[in-house]
Amino acid sequence: MTGPASPRPAVLIVDDSPGVLTAMERLLSPHLTVQVADSATAALRAVTADTGLVLADIRMPGMDGLELARALHQGRPSLPVVLMTGVVEDGLRIRAREIGALDVLRKPLRSETLLPALQEWLSPQHPELDLSASPPARPVPAAAGPRPAVPAEDPGVAAQTLLRPLTLLPGVISAALFSEDGLLLGVQGELNVQVGMYLRFLATSASTLGTHLDAQGSVRAAQLEFGDRVLVACFRPGELLAVLVRDTPAASSVKAWVRQRWASPVPRSLIH
Numbered sequence: 001m002t003g004p005a006s007p008r009p010a011v012l013i014v015d016d017s018p019g020v021l022t023a024m025e026r027l028l029s030p031h032l033t034v035q036v037a038d039s040a041t042a043a044l045r046a047v048t049a050d051t052g053l054v055l056a057d058i059r060m061p062g063m064d065g066l067e068l069a070r071a072l073h074q075g076r077p078s079l080p081v082v083l084m085t086g087v088v089e090d091g092l093r094i095r096a097r098e099i100g101a102l103d104v105l106r107k108p109l110r111s112e113t114l115l116p117a118l119q120e121w122l123s124p125q126h127p128e129l130d131l132s133a134s135p136p137a138r139p140v141p142a143a144a145g146p147r148p149a150v151p152a153e154d155p156g157v158a159a160q161t162l163l164r165p166l167t168l169l170p171g172v173i174s175a176a177l178f179s180e181d182g183l184l185l186g187v188q189g190e191l192n193v194q195v196g197m198y199l200r201f202l203a204t205s206a207s208t209l210g211t212h213l214d215a216q217g218s219v220r221a222a223q224l225e226f227g228d229r230v231l232v233a234c235f236r237p238g239e240l241l242a243v244l245v246r247d248t249p250a251a252s253s254v255k256a257w258v259r260q261r262w263a264s265p266v267p268r269s270l271i272h
Contacts, residue, residue: 159186171250
């Protein structure tokens with residue numbers, strides 16, 4: 001006899017990038033039970049009777065996502081499998097569906113597209129599931145007593161103290177400070193709060209890359225050029241700093257300012 005379906009189905013995320021696993025778990029855990037695996041082999045061991053859907057990267061060392069989808073379809077044909085990758089071509093999507101995958105999604109995945117898709121895929125087995133309402137990224141615990149006074153070094157105040165002079169530098173458009181887990185601490189200008197999640201992923205990826213380059217010390221900054229704008233990302237223990245500037249000379253000025261007044265090695269908790 002089959003029991004009632006759980007109101008929180010489990011989704012297994014499979015990716016060899018610790019940053020992606022962390023970001024996806026943070027995105028989905030307010031809505032669903034999240035399982036993670038850092039390889040296809042680990043995923044085959046991690047699947048349980050409660051697993052309602054597998055979301056797996058295609059490009060992974062050893063067994064890739066396509067091979068994983070084939071193995072899962074052979075073992076549990078009714079288990080939905082969705083693949084993800086940076087570049088999605090029609091031929092890849094056709095091949096994935098031929099081996100039993102529902103679809104191939106393009107990374108990075110955004111909540112406004114991923115959550116409706118998961119709603120569609122999971123609702124046949126979990127009709128009571130509702131992913132339309134987005135809960136806060138961080139639940140606020142109930143207060144046990146009177147609310148304490150704001151400490152002298154409130155993170156928001158400290159963030160604004162840093163950001164105001166930074167945004168006065170020539171060429172700076174906006175700047176934002178985030179905690180090491182991507183939570184916005186303060187912003188000056190137009191930077192979106194979701195930038196924090198991508199900075200966390202960037203910090204993790206850059207730190208991992210440094211080990212393959214025999215680089216001395218941890219990554220301190222990264223610079224991304226987008227035509228008429230440049231994003232400077234800086235890292236230190238506990239905090240991530242994003243500064244949007246107009247050109248590369250302005251980016252150089254920002255990095256010099258940061259080296260003198262703010263920079264230090266990337267948080268160890270970001271290095272897995």
